Structure formats: C-alpha cells, structure tokens
Amino acid sequence: MEYRKIKDEDNDGGGSSSGDLESLRGKPMNWPTGSAIVTLALTVLTSSQAILIVWSKRAGKYEYSVTTANFLVETLKCALSLAALARIWNHEGVTDDNRLSTTLDEVIVYPIPAVLYLVKNLLQYYIFAYVDAPGYQILKNLNIISTGVLYRIILKKKLSEIQWAAFILLCCGCTTAQLNSNSDRVLQTPLQGWIMAIVMALLSGFAGVYTEAIMKKRPSRNINVQNFWLYVFGMAFNAVAIVIQDFDAVMNKGFFHGYSFITVLMILNHALSGIAVSMVMKYADNIVKVYSTSVAMLLTAVVSVFLFGFHLSLAFFLGSIVVSVSVYLHSAGKLQR
C-alpha cells in the first residue's frame, strides 16, 4: 500500500522539475528524438521503481513514514527546478518565459492536479471495503480508458479509430498480464465498488489530462517554471499529509526514522520519474505516458524473473503480446495530418 501511494502520486501525477540539458537551456527539445529519449527514461525509471520496491521488501519492512518520503520527493523536484532555472537565468537572463513570478490567474490552476490526487487517495481507503488489493490492481487498468476518453474530450485531440482500438487493447493486455488464479473475484465487486473504481479512474485521468493542459497552455513558458509551481503545491499538500497522518511518529522518532540506502534510492528514482512525466506531458502527451508506464509494468516483470526468480504466467505472455501489438497499432494508426 505504501508503495502504491507514493507511486500513484508521482506517476499518475503532476509534472516536475527538470535537470535535462536541453530544457536547461530553455529551448523546446528536438522532437521526436527528444520525445523518444524522455519516454524511454520514463519507462526505465518506472520499471526500476517497482524493482526497488521488491528489493526493499526483501530487505525488510518499510520503517520510514511514506508521507515524509513523498514530501522529500516533492522538495527534491522543486529544488531541481530552481537549480535549472538559476542556470538558465545565468546564461540567458530573465525573460517573460522563464521568470518565476507570475499572475494569480496562471498560478491558480497548479494546485488542481494535487487536489484531484488527494481526493483519489482518500477514496482509495474506502474502496478496499469492496475490493481486495489484487482486485484493485486489476481495476486500476480502467485508468487507461479514462485517460484516453478525457484526453479526447478535454484536450480535444483526436485519435484515429485504429489508435482507439489500440488503446482498448492496451487496457486488456495490461489486465491480462496481471491475471492470476484469484482475479475472477473482481467480477463479484458490488456496484458501489465499480462506481468508486470508475470515479477514481476518472479522477486520475482528469489529473493527468489537466496537468498536460497546464503544461501546454503556454508552450513557450519554460518547463522549470511550470514544474516549480506544480511542485510547490505538491510540497504543501504533502506537508499537510504529514501533519494529519504521521505527526506523532515524526515527533517521537524523528523525520528520517527508518530511512535506508534503498529509501534514498527510491526518493531519487521518484523525483526523476516525476521529471520524466512532466517532460512527457509538455513535449509528448498523456497517451505516450500511458504506453510508457504500461510497457514499464511488463519490463518490471521480465527483469524480476532474472533478479528475483519470479515465474511468468501464460497470461503474462499473452498480455505482453497484446500490449506489444497495441504499441505497434498506435504508431501504425497515426492520423495523416
């Protein structure tokens, strides 16, 4: 559960600061090469996230408080945004596109993704009254569909029919790859559980699409400025979460109680993933992000076979093939513009 929380917040979540050399110079990256690099980075970072989790589980239970780790992730991303901005100001001077101060009108939208995730994470505690944890993992694949639908409706971007078919396949393929002997229980989910799962998928999809809208609203705006605002609010919300959930633990045992080398690696990884998500949102889109994290899920399983001796199921192979075909169809089905 701890993992899910930290993972949800970062990966489904808002953008982040960037230490990337190209964007440090404040120029739009050279796409599609840059897009491919960032997408690859996101995929690798997301897979290694899950692998770090398994590793840390092997090493023992989580002893640190997850809220403090989340707060540090946001802080690290904020710091990286500022560092990148400082470099840009040095090289290019302060311009309209890279100045930190901005109008209330522009800033007011930045806390919205964070609020959406807060609501979603609150709902998460209630959905377990209706679904067990593996069932919830299965239902989370609804995010794929909700992201696609909201991407179409809110951002008004078109996917070709082949690409829609590919998106449905991506959802089916990911779910198939996660099937195990208990998965059928999810079919017994009561109506309330389904409704909550759908609402959560919509919240998550909406947060992603909204972040993309923020990042792209002013394309010339330096990504580090956008990230700074996004993550200042992320820090604020996580500070509130520490006070509500872990105030006593932090007061009695200290902020860094239970931190280990793996914890530090995980925080670093989450911060870098956040950066990658943010860049994908600005220079690519939510669809690319969904594909990237789905492929990462499969990569994680394959790497786990070698690292931890996991066994792959037939369902995993079938799901992986369906996901691979989906990736192919997404690119083959590109609309001619």
Place this chain on the structure above:
Amino acid sequence: MEYRKIKDEDNDGGGSSSGDLESLRGKPMNWPTGSAIVTLALTVLTSSQAILIVWSKRAGKYEYSVTTANFLVETLKCALSLAALARIWNHEGVTDDNRLSTTLDEVIVYPIPAVLYLVKNLLQYYIFAYVDAPGYQILKNLNIISTGVLYRIILKKKLSEIQWAAFILLCCGCTTAQLNSNSDRVLQTPLQGWIMAIVMALLSGFAGVYTEAIMKKRPSRNINVQNFWLYVFGMAFNAVAIVIQDFDAVMNKGFFHGYSFITVLMILNHALSGIAVSMVMKYADNIVKVYSTSVAMLLTAVVSVFLFGFHLSLAFFLGSIVVSVSVYLHSAGKLQR
C-alpha cells in the same frame, strides 16, 4: 475427445456438398452478401455444435462409435452434393462445369486434405504423452497462426500489416478466453510436445489452405462437383477408420448402436457445418473461416451461461474484447486494391 475428433475432421476439414438454393442453381453467389450469410451460418452451426456436445454429455455418455458417425456425416454430405447436382442437371443440363466425371489430374488432389487430417489425428494420440487435454486445447490456437502463414505462403494472398496484427490478436484473444487456473502447465510442455503441436498446427493449416486451393483452382466448376469428390474420399477414409478402430463393436452391437436423437442432430449439424465450410472456402477464404470459428467459440460460451449456468471468467471477457477488436481491425485494415 470424441467430440474433438469429429469436430476437427469437419470444421478444420474439407469442404462439403451444398443444399443452398443459390448454389443449387450453379451460379456463383452474390457476394459479399452471400459471403456474410455463409459466414454467419458457419458461426451459428459451429457454436451449436459445441452446445449439442454439452447437451449430449448432460444426457449421458457417448455410446455410439464416433467413426460410424463420421462416416455418416461424409455420406450425408455426399448425398446432398448429388441431390443438388441432380437438380442442376434437370434445370440446366449437363455442362463442362457441372459434370461429375473428370480427369485423373483433377481428382488426384482431392484425397490430400483427408490424408493430412488422418496424419494429424494419428499424431493427436501421441501428443497426449506430453500435454494434457486442456493444454492441448490451448496449443490448438497455434492453428490460427499456421493458417495465416500458410495462406500467405501457399495461396500467395496478401494481408495488410494491420490484418497481421489482428491475426496475432485473434490467436492471443482466443487463448486468453480459454485460460483457467491450470493453463500455466502448458508452459512446462517439453520440446517434443511443442514440436508436435507445431507440426499438427501446420498440418491442419495446410489442409485448410489446400482445400481452398482446390475449391478455387477452377472458379467456374460447380461447387457440388468439387464437394462430391472431396467427400467421396472422406467416406473412404472413414470407412477404413471404422474397420481399424471399431470393427468388433460394429460387428457385435451393430452400426447404429447407441444412436439417439442428439446423435442424429449432431450428424446433421456436422454435415451442414461442412457445407458452410466448403462454401466459405470457395467464396471467401481460410481467414474468414478462422474468424468465424473463433467467434463461434466465444458465442458458445455466452450461450452456455444461459443454457447451462456456466460462469464466465475475467480472462474470458478480456479475450472476447481482444477477439472483437481483432475482427474490427481485420476489416479496418483491408488492403486498398
């Protein structure tokens, strides 16, 4: 097993005679409407086949000998071909395209599909040393891929890249829909088992593609003449099978021992399915046949929910969605000619 044998021979198998009104008149059918009707008929007949099997199992064990039933299926199809031809000769007189007698050159190819099935059915007894029956059902989905590959190589017909993707999805979707908690055992299949499964898939695919080649070699040739020759050899091979496998039983208990109303329905159904397969081969192709029987597999499961209170698994739903998307992609991906 009995069911599989009778099913394999008919449905994967050669064409058959036709009582269809259009083809009775010896004219090529009015495609694509006719193609759609025949494809629909094949789908419905194939699903009801499986449902008849479940029904007959509920009613008790098979007591009749399967070889005699297979022989009667071939005989019935032969009889229908002759009846159709008689009508055509009456209406239109004997022409080059509807005369029964033909050259040795033309006839010599007709027993080949039957021989291929014979070899495949023999192999079937040996593969069970390596795979259990549910595992074999899973491996049989390799037929889909082998049919596609041989269709491309032997008939030299092109599928678009999207259609190839759709074909891979069809195979994955059908397999996913059949997954159950024991399916993973198929991954432990030893190399010999895999080789035999692949050889059997190739034999089955080759028989299908070869039948299509025979049916289309002379498009003007009346389908009933082609069916007559195909099924005369079917009768001959099944007569040999009776002698080898069930000679004592037939001699002691009689040819029709254990026949019931359901047995008669099944024979009728198999004969009609054979007719539909034959028409699909002549007027459509192996690809259409594979889609048709795959969709029939799903239909059977859905109908069984209502008829027999079967439960559908999550894997079934996912597989069905993948198959549906595959059907869509096959049609959306048609090559522009």
